[in-house]
Each structure stands twice: as structure tokens, then as C-alpha cells.
Amino acid sequence: MAQSQIVINAKNAISISSNKLKPEAIVLKTYLDKGFSSPFVIQLEKEIKDKKTVIRLELSNHNNTIPNNGFLIKSDSKNIFLIAPNEKLLRYAIYTLLENWGFRKFTAQVDYIPNLKTVEFPKKTLQINKPSFEYRVLLYPDAYDEDFRDWHKLDWYQDDFSIWGHSFDMLVPPKTYFKSNPTFFALYEGHRNAESLCMSNDSVVPIILEKMKQIIADNPNATFCSVSQNDSMIYCECEKCKALNEKLGGSQGSLYVFLNKIAAHFPKTKITTLAYLHTYKAPENLKIAPNIYTFFCPIELNRGISLINDPNTSFIKTLQKWSATTSHLYLWDYTVQFSNYLSPFPNIQTFSDNYKLFKKNKVKGIFSQGYADVPGDFTELRQYVLAKLMWNTNIDCDATTNDFLRGFYGKAAVIIKKYLNLLAQNQQESNSYLDIYSGPVQSRATFLTPNAMNQYDQLLDEAFDKISPDSVLAARVQKLRLALEYAYFEQSKFYGKDQHGMFIYTENGHKVVKAGLTERVFDFTQQCTKNGIYELSEGGLSPEKYYEQWLAIANNPAEHLGENMETTFLTPPADDYKGKGSYGLVDGTRGYKNYNSNWIGWYGNNPEIELKTNQLQFNQLKINFLNDQRHWIFIPKKVTVCGLKNEKWVVLNESVCAPIEEKNTIETKTIVIENPLFKDFEILKITVENQDELPPWRKRKNKKPMVMLDEIEFYSPKSN
Numbered sequence: 001m002a003q004s005q006i007v008i009n010a011k012n013a014i015s016i017s018s019n020k021l022k023p024e025a026i027v028l029k030t031y032l033d034k035g036f037s038s039p040f041v042i043q044l045e046k047e048i049k050d051k052k053t054v055i056r057l058e059l060s061n062h063n064n065t066i067p068n069n070g071f072l073i074k075s076d077s078k079n080i081f082l083i084a085p086n087e088k089l090l091r092y093a094i095y096t097l098l099e100n101w102g103f104r105k106f107t108a109q110v111d112y113i114p115n116l117k118t119v120e121f122p123k124k125t126l127q128i129n130k131p132s133f134e135y136r137v138l139l140y141p142d143a144y145d146e147d148f149r150d151w152h153k154l155d156w157y158q159d160d161f162s163i164w165g166h167s168f169d170m171l172v173p174p175k176t177y178f179k180s181n182p183t184f185f186a187l188y189e190g191h192r193n194a195e196s197l198c199m200s201n202d203s204v205v206p207i208i209l210e211k212m213k214q215i216i217a218d219n220p221n222a223t224f225c226s227v228s229q230n231d232s233m234i235y236c237e238c239e240k241c242k243a244l245n246e247k248l249g250g251s252q253g254s255l256y257v258f259l260n261k262i263a264a265h266f267p268k269t270k271i272t273t274l275a276y277l278h279t280y281k282a283p284e285n286l287k288i289a290p291n292i293y294t295f296f297c298p299i300e301l302n303r304g305i306s307l308i309n310d311p312n313t314s315f316i317k318t319l320q321k322w323s324a325t326t327s328h329l330y331l332w333d334y335t336v337q338f339s340n341y342l343s344p345f346p347n348i349q350t351f352s353d354n355y356k357l358f359k360k361n362k363v364k365g366i367f368s369q370g371y372a373d374v375p376g377d378f379t380e381l382r383q384y385v386l387a388k389l390m391w392n393t394n395i396d397c398d399a400t401t402n403d404f405l406r407g408f409y410g411k412a413a414v415i416i417k418k419y420l421n422l423l424a425q426n427q428q429e430s431n432s433y434l435d436i437y438s439g440p441v442q443s444r445a446t447f448l449t450p451n452a453m454n455q456y457d458q459l460l461d462e463a464f465d466k467i468s469p470d471s472v473l474a475a476r477v478q479k480l481r482l483a484l485e486y487a488y489f490e491q492s493k494f495y496g497k498d499q500h501g502m503f504i505y506t507e508n509g510h511k512v513v514k515a516g517l518t519e520r521v522f523d524f525t526q527q528c529t530k531n532g533i534y535e536l537s538e539g540g541l542s543p544e545k546y547y548e549q550w551l552a553i554a555n556n557p558a559e560h561l562g563e564n565m566e567t568t569f570l571t572p573p574a575d576d577y578k579g580k581g582s583y584g585l586v587d588g589t590r591g592y593k594n595y596n597s598n599w600i601g602w603y604g605n606n607p608e609i610e611l612k613t614n615q616l617q618f619n620q621l622k623i624n625f626l627n628d629q630r631h632w633i634f635i636p637k638k639v640t641v642c643g644l645k646n647e648k649w650v651v652l653n654e655s656v657c658a659p660i661e662e663k664n665t666i667e668t669k670t671i672v673i674e675n676p677l678f679k680d681f682e683i684l685k686i687t688v689e690n691q692d693e694l695p696p697w698r699k700r701k702n703k704k705p706m707v708m709l710d711e712i713e714f715y716s717p718k719s720n
Contacts (some may be wrong), residue, residue, distance in 0.1 A: 003122040006053060006075055010038040010551070015054040024057055024087055028094045031103055035116040051078075055097075057090060058083045073097060080637035088150070096129060097121075097153045104407055104636075107380050108145035112407045114391045125632050132355070135330060135365030136390035140383035141373050141532075152387035157367065160649075161657035163212075163220035163226045166274070168197055169225065173209045186236035189699050199254035200240035211260070216269060224293065227262055228274040229255070233700050235278050249284030256283045256292070274332070281318055282325040293328040295367060303334070304346065304427045304434030306353035316357070317418045323362040330365035331358055335386065338538040339596075340439045341376035342486040344456075344527075346390070346423035346447060347434060349672050350381060352397035356387040366390050374535050377483040378420075380408060380476075410473045412463035416480070419459040426452050440487035441597050443495045448487050450500050458482055479531050485524045486536070492517070493553060494597050496589025496671050503557055503589070511557040511588065522549045553592050560613070562714030563588040570608035570685070577601030577708070584710070585609065590624060591710035593666040595633060599626050600646050604704030607688040615682065623686065623715040627660075627667040629698055633706045634660050635669050638689040643681030652677060652684075662697045684713065 007473035010032075014025045025042045033039045048054060062083050064071055071084035071093040082097060084090040095105075101119045142148040149156055152632050157164055163171075177184050184204050186196035186374070199203055210524065212225060235241075235251040244254040252275070263271045275282070276297040287292075296319065302310050322329050333354070337345040358366065368386050371379060384404045401420075405413035427434060430446035440448050460481050462492045467473035495501030503511040525543035536546055567582040579600045580587060591598035596613035627635050638656050642649040653673045678684065691705035 004123055004320060004452040006078065006080060006123055007055065007120055008055070009116050009118045010036040010040055012053045012055065013041045013043050013048060015043055015048060015056040016260055017045050017056075017058055019044070021087070021090070023057065023437070024094060025091050027091060027196065028055065028057070028098070031098050031113070035101070035103065036111045036406055037117075053078050053080075055080045055082065057094075059086065059090065060386060061085045063129075066095075067128065069134050070095075070128065073125075073127040073129065075121055075125045080121050091150045091247045092153045093129070095153075105148060106149040106384060108142040108402060109628060110380075110408060129453065131391050132393040133364060133366050133390055134360050136387075137365075137367045138370070138383055138387055138390070139368065139372050140370040140386075141375050141379055143381055144373055151393045152384075153169065154387055160374075161224045161226060161272075162215045162221060162222035165226055166231045167226045167228050168230045171211050172197055175249045177207075186234050187232075187235050187238040187241075188236065189701070191696060193234050195230050197234060197258075198235040198236045198238055198241060199258040200236070200238065200244060202261075205258075208262055209265050210268075212266065216266070222271050224270045225266070226272045226274075227259060228272065228295075229276065229279060231353045233277045250278075250281055250287050252281055253283045253286065255279050255285055256288055259292055260286075260289045263291050267291055267338035270328075272330070276332075282321045283497070288326050290325070290327075293330055293365075294322065294326050295330045295332045296322050296363075297332040299334055299436070301334075302431065304448075305396075306350045306357075308353055308357050311462065312608065316361075318359075319361050327362075327364075329363050330367065331363045333358075333366055333368045334436050335368055335382060336370050336376060337436050337438065339444060340486070340490075341371050341374055341438045341538075342483050342533065343440045343443075343490070344423055344448065344483050344487060345434070346420075346427040348378065348385065348401070349424045351385055351389055352393070352395075355393045359393045374534055375479070378480070380404070382467060409463070409476060410467050410470065412466040412473060413475055415463040416477075417461055419456060419463070419480075422452075422455060422459070423447055436713050439596050440490045443487075444491055444494070448491070450491075453484060453488065457481075460484065460709055472635065473632040478527065481530070482524060482527055483531075486689075489524070489550070490597065491520055493589075493592075495549075496587055497557075498587070501589070502554065511559060513554045516649075518550065518554055522547055549592060551647060551700075552636075553590070556590070558588050558711050558713055560588070560711075560713040560715055561616055562586050562613075564713070565616070566612040566614075567712075568610040570610055571602060571605060573600050573607070574603040574706070577603075577706075582609070585647050585712045586611075587711075589711065591668070593628075593668065595628055595708060599710050600710040601633070601706050602690060604690070605704045606690050607707060607709065608685075609688075609709075609712070610682045611686070612716075613678070613682055613684060615679065616714060617679050618714040618716045619676045619678055620672065620687075620715040620717075621678070622711075622715065623673070624706040624710045625670045625671065625712075626670045626710070627663060627669055628708075629663050629695075631706075632664075632694065632698060632700075632703055633708050634691050634695075636688045636690055636707045637692070639671055639673065640687045640689070641673055641675070642685045643677070644683040644685070645681060649685060650681075651680075660691065660695060660697070 014029055016025045029040045029042055051340050058077055060083050062072055066085055071089045074081050079671055082093040102114035135155055137155050178194045179223050182192040184201055186193045186198055241254045244257055245251050259273055270293050271291055272293045274295050274297055274508055298315050301315060307315055337343055364492035381404055385400055389398050409416050409513055432446040461478050483674050492502035497503040497511055502513055502517055506512055525547045528543040561588055565586045567586050569582050577600055584600055589598055625635050626633050635657050641653045643652050652675045654670050690707045694705055
């Protein structure tokens with residue numbers, strides 16, 4: 001076997017054809033010098049006089065045999081050759097060779113350098129390296145580091161795009177044009193709406209062309225330019241757009257007619273757009289311009305199982321339709337939970353199958369969206385595995401995971417793998433939908449049950465014991481524990497005074513936070529800051545703000561006479577917003593500003609709630625509502641309280657709310673209703689009149705107003 005191998009040691013040299021390649025040679029030398037006991041030498045090819053073995057770096061297309069975005073690693077009987085058409089791909093070859101010899105870059109800051117005396121490479125070998133996807137972008141913290149990107153063969157959208165993402169507002173700014181030229185913008189639900197453009201108004205095209213000319217000129221090195229809808233579901237319904245959409249298969253039809261007009265003026269520019277929300281499906285009976293690249297954005301999928309195994313989705317059919325419609329299909333992959341960066345999210349086990357599916361269906365590029373520059377739960381592992389899969393979908397993902405865990409968590413690796421596997425196992429056995437906008441409260445009965453949380457906690461304790469007293473590895477395990485802490489805090493707010501909740505009763509019957517719990521929340525926020533976790537969700541909630549919200553809840557528990565009152569829904573709430581059921585309205589725990597926790601919602605209908613007062617002595621009701629207009633949750637129009645007497649309902653009070661106004665902030669509102677006769681009725685009925693329709697600023701097709709209640713509180717003059 002030794003005779004079939006080229007043996008490399010520090011006596012060998014790195015050969016370059018010209019000084020132009022010296023930076024790349026230095027990269028290779030730097031790593032080899034760290035692995036070997038003595039330094040390598042960089043020499044120009046013409047300066048090598050003896051017959052020593054060399055690692056030769058070459059810029060060449062090698063007789064046009066190198067595939068696009070690829071490189072060669074080959075050998076003769078003596079030398080190793082790294083050959084690529086440009087410096088960037090040559091660096092890819094260097095890092096591939098180094099990985100073959102045991103070097104690793106686990107994160108931007110964490111390398112593994114093997115201790116070497118010699119390394120080997122097979123003689124007379126040709127390795128043709130090419131990526132599974134021609135374009136590979138990873139939106140995770142370490143992808144902001146150029147060395148990490150090069151090592152893992154990643155592209156970077158900030159370098160490659162002159163305009164990125166949702167771009168209509170940039171190309172045709174509403175502040176500039178909407179008032180003077182409203183017909184430039186979408187006619188939606190009978191009104192012109194600045195959130196989108198009229199696709200059939202040819203007066204818009206020259207404005208975009210002029211703007212793009214300037215942007216492209218200002219970014220001469222960029223390859224792509226995005227012409228994409230804004231982040232909303234608005235599209236034009238004027239007669240011309242409507243006719244196009246009916247002819248071409250939906251609201252995406254008029255968009256691609258519009259894009260074809262623009263693409264014709266920039267034949268050398270790759271025009272990207274988003275197949276997203278109302279443009280999700282491929283247009284029909286339309287040839288797409290050859291320089292249009294579509295990012296297919298499947299946002300509403302079950303992330304807990306491999307997509308190929310999901311029986312409840314039409315995703316694969318839509319993907320196949322897109323792959324038959326365009327030769328430039330890219331995919332926007334959502335790989336984390338955007339509403340809770342630090343909540344456990346067991347989807348890593350799906351990555352390999354999903355990326356093979358994308359490859360099989362002719363996806364050419366991947367934008368894998370993670371936590372951006374925030375180090376969320378298992379960031380380091382996620383970004384590592386995804387980068388490897390984007391280059392080669394055929395890797396052994398389990399072996400790659402194990403390799404990373406050994407390098408990053410040391411002796412704790414086996415325990416961390418058990419933790420990962422248990423998360424995935426519990427999620428799969430629950431057969432529940434794993435959504436990117438869900439959270440630990442919704443998962444309380446699936447993979448984040450109290451019993452499961454205890455098991456995870458024990459595993460992390462074992463992992464911590466394995467690596468103690470190594471402070472570096474301990475900090476990495478401690479970061480994993482932040483996810484469990486966060487899930488526990490969120491669930492404790494939901495459970496309130498009940499088992500697993502944040503509150504207990506004192507001897508005099510008052511609710512207080514469990515001893516030490518607020519201190520744990522404070523320590524959690526400090527640890528987040530220490531780890532660079534400056535946001536806990538896509539909405540921008542900072543650790544400091546999270547602690548403020550905790551204190552607001554902790555210092556303001558609901559204590560009223562009607563806690564645990566028998567309560568019945570006469571109108572059932574929406575399936576996804578049942579909370580704890582009717583008990584949740586009188587459990588003594590108020591909701592705060594997260595609609596996923598404690599709030600109970602009715603979608604497009606009017607809640608009716610019956611309460612058996614059992615001669616409770618009270619004269620005041622306080623009913624709490626949520627106003628979160630971004631999620632179509634509004635204060636009601638009216639609240640009516642009736643009492644049952646002699647088998648007839650008697651109206652006791654009506655409270656009419658002020659007309660709703662546009663709000664960008666989340667608020668809670670308490671409606672106070674007083675009547676000295678409340679105590680005379682054993683049964684009360686509360687009827688809440690929801691908004692009849694959505695206000696103009698939030699009007700969307702297939703959306704209805706929602707009203708959300710949390711605590712219904714009962715007081716007498718003495719108790720209030």
C-alpha cells in the first residue's frame with residue numbers, strides 16, 4: 001500500500017506557477033506548518049531544482065475539463081496538483097485537501113489542527129470536485145466570516161447582489177410616487193395599495209429600469225439584482241392584471257410578464273425574484289426570460305419530518321412544476337424557528353433528505369436562512385452540516401454530525417448526540433407539526449413535555465460532567481442549556497399558578513414567583529449577552545427586554561374572586577388558539593404581549609362565554625384583550641354582559657369600544673364593566689362583538705379579524 005501513496009512531510013515544498021498565487025500558497029503553508037513540526041517552503045515552479053515532491057497550485061481550466069464552480073485535485077507518481085480556474089476555487093481545493101488530511105474548521109473561531117509527521121495521497125489519482133448546487137448561501141453567524149465561507153465553499157449574497165430580497169419599495173419608493181401616481185401601485189380590494197405595484201402599468205417599467213441602471217453601475221462586481229415583491233400578500237387586481245393572472249395560472253402570472261419586460265433590458269444581469277406567498281406557484285403558459293432566477297420560498301412546511309415523507313403537503317408537486325418551468329430554480333430554505341431563536345427545534349435530522357430532494361428536482365441554488373448573525377440553538381452544528389450538504393448532498397450526514405460533535409464538544413459528544421436524537425425521537429413520536437413560527441408553549445405536549453424537559457436536562461448535566469473542568473467546552477454545553485432554560489421560562493409563564501408554573505401561593509394566599517426563578521431569568525439574559533445573543537426572535541426582542549417583560553408579569557399577577565370559576569365556551573375558539581381551554585380565562589394568569597401564550601382567540605366570529613357565578617359577591621368585571629394588528633388581532637367593537645333570571649337573559653351592561661386606529665405596537669387593553677346586580681345572577685353570559693371586517697391598512701384576502709381574550713377578572717369594592 002505504501003508504494004501506491006505519495007508521502008508528504010515538511011521537507012516537501014509548495015509549488016506555484018507565479019507570484020500571483022502566493023496568497024493561496026500562504027494559506028496552505030499556514031495550516032501545514034501548524035500540523036507539522038517544521039515549516040513548508042513556497043517556491044516558484046521554475047526555482048525547484050531538486051526532485052522533491054511538491055504540492056503544485058495552478059490556475060487553469062485544464063483543457064475545459066473542470067466543471068462550473070469546480071476544481072481538480074490530481075496526482076502523478078510523485079506530485080499533487082491543485083488546479084482551479086480562479087483563486088477562490090483554488091482555495092476551495094486547498095481546504096478540501098486539508099480536510100482529507102484531518103484538518104477542520106468547525107466554526108470561524110474553532111479549528112482542529114492534527115499533529116502530523118507525514119500525510120499520504122494516492123498516486124495517479126484524478127478527483128473532479130463540483131458542487132451539488134451552483135449557488136450556496138448560508139445565513140448563519142459564521143457565514144459573515146470570509147475564511148469560514150471559503151473553507152466551506154460558500155457564496156455570500158451581500159457581495160453578489162446589487163439589490164437583495166424584497167425590492168419593490170426600493171425600486172419604486174411609495175414616498176416618492178404613491179401620492180402623485182397612485183396607479184403605479186396595486187389595486188387591491190378596491191383601493192390602491194402602496195405595498196405592491198401594478199404589473200400591467202407600463203409607466204412603472206422605465207422607472208425601474210432607470211433605478212436599476214444606477215444600482216448596477218454602482219455595484220459593478222455584483223452578479224444578481226433582485227426585482228421582487230414586498231414582504232406581503234398584496235397584488236394588483238386591476239382589469240389588465242386580472243386578465244393576465246387568469247390566463248397564466250394565478251397572481252404570479254402578471255409578475256413574470258412584468259419581469260420579462262425588465263429582463264430584456266439587462267440580458268447580462270441575473271434578475272432574481274421570489275416565489276413567495278401569492279407568487280408561490282409557477283406561472284402557466286408563459287416562457288420565462290433566460291436571465292430570470294426564481295427563489296422558491298416554501299415557508300409553510302412541517303419542519304419536523306423530511307419533506308419527502310410529509311403526506312399532507314403539495315410541496316413536491318409545486319417544486320416539480322417549478323423545475324419544469326425554469327432552468328434557474330433556486331430555493332430559500334427556512335431552517336430555524338424564527339419566533340424563538342433559543343427554543344429547541346428538532347429538524348437537523350431532516351436536512352440530508354431535504355437537500356437530496358432539492359437536488360433531484362433540479363434546484364440549482366440554495367439560500368439557507370438561519371439566525372443571521374445571532375448564535376441561536378445549535379447554531380454551530382446547523383451551519384456546519386448545512387454547508388457540507390450544500391456542497392455535496394451525498395455526504396454521510398450522521399458521520400459528519402458525529403465528526404463535528406467530537407471536535408466541538410470533546411468528551412461530551414456522545415451525550416450531546418443522545419440529546420439531539422432524543423429531541424428528534426420525541427418530536428417524531430408526537431407526530432405533530434413543527435412550525436417555524438411556533439414555540440415551547442405549543443410544544444408542551446409533544447417534544448417539550450415536562451418529563452422530556454427533565455430528560456434533556458439530565459443529559460446536559462451528564463455532558464457537563466464529562467468535560468469539567470474544561471472551561472471552553474463547559475461554555476459550549478452551557479450555551480445549549482440556554483435553550484432549555486428559555487423553554488422552561490416560557491412554559492412557566494403559560495402554566496402560571498399551576499404545576500410547572502412560575503407562581504406559588506404564600507401563606508396569606510397571595511401569588512409570588514417561585515424562589516430563585518427571577519434570578520435564573522436574569523442570569524439567562526446575562527449568559528445570552530455573553531454569548532452574543534442580542535435577539536431572541538426575528539421580531540428583535542433583546543435579552544434585556546425579555547427580562548423587563550418577565551418582571552412586568554412577575555410583579556403583576558392576577559388575584560381576583562373568580563379564579564377557577566366554572567366557565568363554558570358557547571362559541572368555540574379557533575383550533576390553534578384554545579390555550580388551556582375555558583379554564584384559561586379564569587386561571588389567575590394574565591396574558592402579556594405574546595399571542596401564543598395564554599391568549600384564547602376567535603377568528604372571524606364572536607365569542608360567547610358562560611360563567612356560573614355560584615352567588616359570588618362581586619360588582620366589577622375586568623376583561624383583558626390583545627391588540628396585535630400585525631397578526632390581525634384587534635380590540636373588539638363591543639362587549640355585552642347578560643344575566644340569566646327566570647330562564648330569560650337580561651342585558652346588564654354594554655361597553656362600546658372606540659373605533660380601532662392603526663397601531664404598530666402590541667398592546668393589551670382592559671375593559672372594565674361595573675354593575676351592583678352582578679351578584680344576583682347565578683349565570684352570566686359575556687358576548688364579545690368582533691370587528692366586522694379588517695381595517696384598510698390590514699385588509700388581506702382570506703384573512704379575518706381575530707379577537708383574543710385572556711383573563712376575566714371578578715372584583716368587589718373590597719377586593720379591588
